[in-house]
Amino acid sequence: MNNLKKIKIIFLLPSLVPGGAERVISFVSQNISKNKFEPILLIAGFKKDNAYDVNNVDVIYLNKPRILTALPLIISTIIKLKPNIVLSSISHVNTAMSIISPLFKNTKFIGREATILSKRKNEKKSRKWSPAHFISSSFKNLDMIICQSRDMAMDMQLNYEVPENKICVINNPISSLPPVKEISDSTNIKKFITVGRLTEVKGHSRILKMLSQLKFPFHYTIIGDGNLKDEILEEVKSYGLQDKITHIPFTNNVNDFISKNDLFLQGSYVEGFPNALLESCVIGTPVIAFNAPGGTKEIVENGINGYIVDNEMDYLEKLNENKKWKPEEVRESVYIKFNKETIINQYEKLFIQIAN
Structure with a gap:
């Protein structure tokens, strides 16, 4: 050439x-x-x-x-x-x-x-x-x-x-390779995170509905902004989850937040190709996502880097699971393809x- x-x-x-x-x-x-x-x-x-x-x-x-x-x-x-x-x-x-x-x-x-x-x-x-x-x-x-x-x-x-x-x-x-997260110390509080626009298609409401049914201590971080922000924060109040949820409209340190959480939660009804979910796997944080149209199923390998589920009952079941994930395996599963x-x-x- x-x-x-x-x-x-x-x-x-x-x-x-x-x-x-x-x-x-x-x-x-x-x-x-x-x-x-x-x-x-x-x-x-x-x-x-x-x-x-x-x-x-x-x-x-x-x-x-x-x-x-x-x-x-x-x-x-x-x-x-x-x-x-x-x-x-x-x-x-x-x-x-x-x-x-x-x-x-x-x-x-x-x-x-x-x-x-x-x-x-x-x-x-x-x-x-x-x-x-x-x-x-x-x-x-x-x-x-x-x-x-x-x-x-x-x-x-x-x-x-x-x-x-x-x-x-x-x-x-995968445009950058941040350090793989370290295996987090066991605590009584399970930590979840979602990164994405606060819009209807991203499905924050159905995640909140499922989290409200959990019987164990947890904390949920939502990173993102959008036209449903006020509505979503009202839902947080209606479920009585104010003390368990942190909302961060914008940050340059998304990777740091993802690495400190146990699971990345995706509630989307459709995703072209979920970049934030991919970034989570790159860092070593596994994911739970709905089987929605788009690229999610090309990233997530059940039991390797997370789970894809078909309904809220299955999602709730996976939230309650206590699987020990290996961050290096989670990362390798996506690095080899992307x-x-x-x-x-x-x-x-x-x-x-x-x-x-």
């Missing part, structure tokens, strides 16, 4: 604020081979919002508050740089790129999806202008769609008529295939 022209790739994001898509795309853009590829990170937003180290890639900031207002500059940048590939992430950005892609006959357009769109479309508070409502026609111009899980890929095929040959499943990578080298290799193979 050294003797051949490098494949020029624009990685497009609305911003570099903290988020799953932002973490993965900035990570991939920095870690693909510079001998084979020429990556450029194109950010619609502002440098001041940057939450990620992007020192190992060229970054262009367009200083616009949203993709729509940045679109003329995005088009002119593509014209100027003449990339072989444009990779976007997040539904509305993918939709915008699909719309403009016919203007660029010599550039391939890849969209990376972050959610199971049919489930988002059905959410109570789904916005009428959500890309989920018209994606079946808008995504057809993309040359490839990267899905984070097999369920997401199936959703694209069945509900949005995206052909199988235009879909590629690439899981999210390590940096494996995932970057999958991206590189896709880029070479698409460019040729």
Whole structure:
């Protein structure tokens, strides 16, 4: 490949604020081979919002508050740089790129999806202008769609008529390796944690309902913020759990909190690919999760790094269990599948295939 022209790739994001898509795309853009590829990170937003180290890639900031207002500059940048590939992430950005892609006959357009769109479309508070409502026609111009899980890929095929040959499943990578937690000293208080937005789809309410039925001492830490915060905190009061629950809206030390807890609890009704759950396993903290559509079942191995359950009765049974977990085994179970080298290799193979 050294003797051949490098494949020029624009990685497009609305911003570099903290988020799953932002973490993965900035990570991939920095870690693909510079001998084979020429990556450029194109950010619609502002440098001041940057939450990620992007020192190992060229970054262009367009200083616009949203993709729509940045679109003329995005088009002119593509014209100027003449990339072989444009990779976007997040539904509305993918939709915008699909719309403009016919203007660029010599550039391939890849969209990376972050959610199971049919489930988002059905959410109570789904916005009428959500890309989920018209994606079946808008995504057809993309040359490839990267899905984070097999369920997401199936959703694209069945509900949005995206052909199988235009879909590629690439899981999210483990982008950092914090120390594995030490086996915690036995205490009488069992410690649980959940990390995620306080929204309906994340299922905090059903976790609280089950915790209220426990007969042993426990403490539950909720990290995250969202539009259901007040409602969830009211539920905490109604169950009389105020003394057993700590709510932390935001912290830069999520890993420290996860390592100090015995179990990570996921109540989600749907998950594209649950990054916080994966991070918990990387640290060595096992998980209990519902068997929900998405990537959870690609991460969790029953009895090895946690449990996937089908209903609240089974969930409660696992909460009451006293299994002794081995943090090193929990970590190894996910590292072998989602390590940096494996995932970057999958991206590189896709880029070479698409460019040729």
